[in-house]
Structures are given as structure tokens and as C-alpha cells.
Amino acid sequence: MAATIGIVGSGAVGRALAAHIVASGQDVVLCNSRGPATLEPVVEELGPQVSALEISAVAAADLVVFAIPWPAVVPLLEELPPWHGRILVDATAPASHFRQPGRYELGGLTTSEVVQASAAGARVVKTFCTLPASVLALPPANEAGRRVMFLSGDDEDARAAVGALIDDIGYAAVDLGSLSTGSALQQPDGPLAAGTYDSLLTVSVNRTV
Numbered sequence: 001m002a003a004t005i006g007i008v009g010s011g012a013v014g015r016a017l018a019a020h021i022v023a024s025g026q027d028v029v030l031c032n033s034r035g036p037a038t039l040e041p042v043v044e045e046l047g048p049q050v051s052a053l054e055i056s057a058v059a060a061a062d063l064v065v066f067a068i069p070w071p072a073v074v075p076l077l078e079e080l081p082p083w084h085g086r087i088l089v090d091a092t093a094p095a096s097h098f099r100q101p102g103r104y105e106l107g108g109l110t111t112s113e114v115v116q117a118s119a120a121g122a123r124v125v126k127t128f129c130t131l132p133a134s135v136l137a138l139p140p141a142n143e144a145g146r147r148v149m150f151l152s153g154d155d156e157d158a159r160a161a162v163g164a165l166i167d168d169i170g171y172a173a174v175d176l177g178s179l180s181t182g183s184a185l186q187q188p189d190g191p192l193a194a195g196t197y198d199s200l201l202t203v204s205v206n207r208t209v
């Protein structure tokens with residue numbers, strides 16, 4: 001189990017993930033673009049295992065989830081210091097709204113490939129982006145089993161660590177392998193995004209894969 005998890009972005013996705021992570025017994029530090037004081041109501045709602053900090057402090061965690069709008073990602077990465085092997089979990093999508101038509105043009109790359117190129121020394125893992133925030137906010141597991149959560153990344157140990165986090169919080173982690181292949185599958189208009197593959201909204205498995 002990882003130490004305190006950093007989540008950059010306290011919107012629909014960041015808050016849903018924070019709630020699951022604290023429910024699994026781990027601490028979370030959160031930030032937004034406007035400073036920790038603006039997150040007091042969010043911290044109060046999520047409970048004592050959650051703290052709001054400045055972006056630089058949140059991004060210094062050993063495992064940092066990026067859950068911010070795509071246009072903010074690369075500018076922020078350019079401001080942050082080198083990652084020195086820390087894990088950057090990319091939950092972003094190259095679209096203004098989940099599953100809406102229209103997307104940011106990335107020259108044929110996935111967001112995670114752009115993130116990897118912009119985050120010196122980070123071990124990037126793509127996940128938490130195939131379900132809409134409304135589904136992410138639901139309990140990851142129910143009486144039928146665990147909801148599937150895909151992940152991909154080029155570093156095997158980082159994929160294992162993020163897979164363990166995914167399993168800890170109640171999903172069934174499904175490892176898709178490399179960033180280029182797995183991240184393309186997870187794009188909002190890719191074959192594994194809920195909606196293009198409707199059963200993923202409800203599919204559950206009873207074991208960790």
C-alpha cells in the first residue's frame with residue numbers, strides 16, 4: 001500500500017477517487033488551481049484523511065494522480081520539478097467533456113504519451129479514464145463483484161503499484177501493457193471507454209486479474 005496519494009485536481013474525477021482511496025484506509029492530499037483554502041468544504045466532506053495543499057506539495061507525493069482538464073496538463077508539468085522515478089497517474093482525457101464529440105489534437109499521440117514526454121523522470125500510468133465521473137463516484141464493488149479498471153504504462157513496477165492501488169480501492173485492475181497501446185484503447189472514443197462498450201458500465205468480475 002502506497003504512502004499518501006497526491007491528487008492534482010479536485011473536480012468530479014479527483015473527488016471521486018479521493019473518496020475511494022480514503023475508504024481503503026490511505027491518506028490523500030488534494031489541490032486545485034485556486035489554493036487550499038478554497039478546498040475547505042471538499043476536505044470537510046471527505047474527512048480527516050484528506051488535506052488540501054499547494055500544487056507543488058501535492059505533486060511531490062510518491063504517487064500523483066493528474067485529474068485536471070487537458071489544456072492545463074502540459075503547462076503545469078512544465079512548471080514542476082523532475083519526477084525522479086515517482087509515479088504519475090494520468091486520468092485525463094483529450095476532450096472537453098467525457099464522451100463528447102471533439103477532442104484536442106495531439107498529433108496522433110495519446111494524452112499519456114504527451115504527459116510522459118513532458119514529465120521528466122516520471123513513470124506514467126494511464127488509468128481511471130474509461131468511466132464517466134458519475135460512475136467513478138459509485139462504489140467500485142457491489143454484490144455482483146468489482147467494476148473493471150484498465151491501466152497501461154511502460155514501467156512494469158509502476159503498473160504493479162497502480163494496479164495494487166486500484167485493487168485496494170475496490171476495482172478489478174486489468175493491465176493493458178504499454179502506454180502507446182493501452183492508452184489508445186482507453187481514450188474517450190476508444191474501444192474500452194464506457195459507452196462505446198456499454199457492458200463495461202456494469203461488468204464486474206469476482207477476482208483480481
Ligand SMILES: NC(=O)c1ccc[n+]([C@@H]2O[C@H](COP(=O)([O-])OP(=O)(O)OC[C@H]3O[C@@H](n4cnc5c(N)ncnc54)[C@H](OP(=O)(O)O)[C@@H]3O)[C@@H](O)[C@H]2O)c1
Nearest residue numbers: 009010011012013032033034067068072092093098132133
Ligand atoms: N468528468 C468525467 O466524466 C471524466 C471521466 C474520465 C476522465 N476525465 C478527465 O479527467 C480530468 C478531470 O475531469 P473532471 O471532470 O474532474 O474536471 P472538473 O470537474 O472540471 O475538475 C477539474 C479540476 O482541475 C483543477 N484544475 C484546473 N486547472 C488546474 C491547474 N492548473 N492546477 C491544479 N488544478 C487545476 C480544477 O480546479 P479549479 O476549480 O481551481 O480550476 C478542478 O479542481 C479531465 O482531463 C477529464 O477529461 C473526466
